[in-house]
Amino acid sequence: MRRQEEQLVGALFDVLEAEGHGEARQRLLDAYESGASEGRDELIERLITELVAVLNEQLGPREGAAVLTDAIEFLFDRLVSVVEVAPIAIVVVDADGAVQLWNAGAERLFGWSEADALGGRLVATGSDATGPFGDSLSRLRRGDRLTGVETRHPHRDGSLLDIRYWAAPLRDGDGGFTGATYVATDVGERKRREQRLTVLNRVLRHNIRNDVNVVTGHLEALAAERPDGDPHVEAMERRLSGIVDLSDAARRVERLQASDDEAGRRAFELSELVADRVEEFAAAHPDAAFDIDAPDGVEAVAHELLPYALDNLLENAAEHCAPSPRVRVTVRAERDGALVTVDDDGPGLPTHEREVLTRADETQLTHSTGVGLWLVRWIVRASGGELRVDGNDLGGTAVTVALRG
Incomplete structure (x- = not known):
């Protein structure tokens, strides 16, 4: 509940200011500043406690209740606005699978209007849970959260849509299951x-x-x-x-x-991976000098094709820095992952090659001499990582791959 409580406190700050309760707002602000060094949960708890005192002591029960009501309406209006303008389908069902909320995105995706959909059965339950959403409602009732599930759902015109959906359970104050929220998109x-x-x-x-x-x-x-x-x-x-x-x-x-990005990922022991790939490249490039600085025990999660990405970086460093290239591979542990850096002493990556690795988008104007660097970029992206290209103390190029732990 901390996120919802935090949003409520933020809304109350706005409402107190808009309605001219400057003194009460200042008291809440002082409480926030005095507890800024605390953890997030402790700070929210302090603000909620102070909020109750402010509403009771400075505004009185009736005016405090009005301010609280305005804050809740403010949050509700914001939520409704987000749901309505969302370009994806957002559907809320009750515990029996009947539609309670059907946004404009759902109407565009499935073809039924809100009037047609409300009260209708979107998700089957019990022994007849064989529709597009299968037994998802039963799983949500047990507390599961469904992420990126692909299925086929009928459109109003009779055609079948390929959709991907996410779903989470809804519960009342006592923890009882009251329904679920489904978010779907056309794939x-x-x-x-x-x-x-x-x-x-x-x-x-x-x-x-x-x-x-x-x-x-x-x-x-x-x-x-x-x-x-x-x-x-x-x-x-x-x-x-x-x-x-x-x-x-x-x-x-x-x-x-x-491959699905998450399903295609696995853990790598980076010192072993680097030693294995460098050994092979050193044998194939006897004129190149390879240095490794990779402590044992540094692990990261990446796509299963990470070794191929490393091969491409090593090849780029060894073959384009003639006649006697020097290549250095460094592995460093980070708080949330690890860094793998391939340094060379060559002339540096041309601008068009550097853009292959670093551009946020992919355009026809970004040309590379081969697909190797494109594959490096795509593999690192599928790993949930990032790429950086910098100069280095060897006078060449440093390509750093940041991976998750």
Whole structure:
């Protein structure tokens, strides 16, 4: 209840000022300032105690009750405004699943007007709980909260909508179950777009693999007739290898898109991860000097593709800082997570590459030489983390990945 109590105190500050009760408001403000160093719960409790005293002593029972009523009406009007303008469906049902509140977003999503929906059964209960929301009401009655559940719900015109919904129980002052609030949004267009991209991705990868295999076979036949180290053969081999790498990156993009962010996350022991990936890159890049500063026991939660993101950062540092690059990987524990920083001594990321990692949006004007940095960005975002790009004491670039604990 602390959040609701805090909102009520805030509303009372506004009402006391608007209705000219400056002395009473000042007393509450003094109580707030004197307890500012206390914890949030203790401060709210102090303000509630002071509030009761102020309403009784300085305003009297009748005027105090009027101020309290005005504050509650103020909060109610604000809540109604939020519910009405919300672009998503917000529906409140009673303990039997009958609709008690149906906002404009629900009307737009499902097609039924408020007059048609009120009193109707949105959620089935008991043994017949087989509708779009299944046994959600029973689960909410037990105290569960439902987050991001996907289902199909009929529209008024008879079509089926792909929706995602969230729900929480409502209870009275004694803790008894009185109903639930459902919030739903249409995900149909997103799912159709993802399906089209998945099919396109798989077709392209299949065709690319087949074509590369055919071209590789012909190239090997031609290479047998050419001297070792022929620059034309080597150039074609590099290009074919790059196409295969691009196909692999597309597969990882599909995997990233198909996984739910939360479901795709797991815990990593970062010192082990860094040591493993650096060992492999050091063997592949004997001219590069790799340094690791990663204490044991630092853990973070990230998407399962985090190792691939780290590979891309290491590759970017090792291959673009010729001829003898120096790469340093640092791991640091933070209060709420961990930081992994990859430093290099190269010329620095070009502006367009830096924007791939740091821009808040993705536009057609943001071009990168490959999809590697895009994948780093997407994987870190799917991990609930953040990316920073800075200069460093090596004279190059420092890319820092901030992860949750």
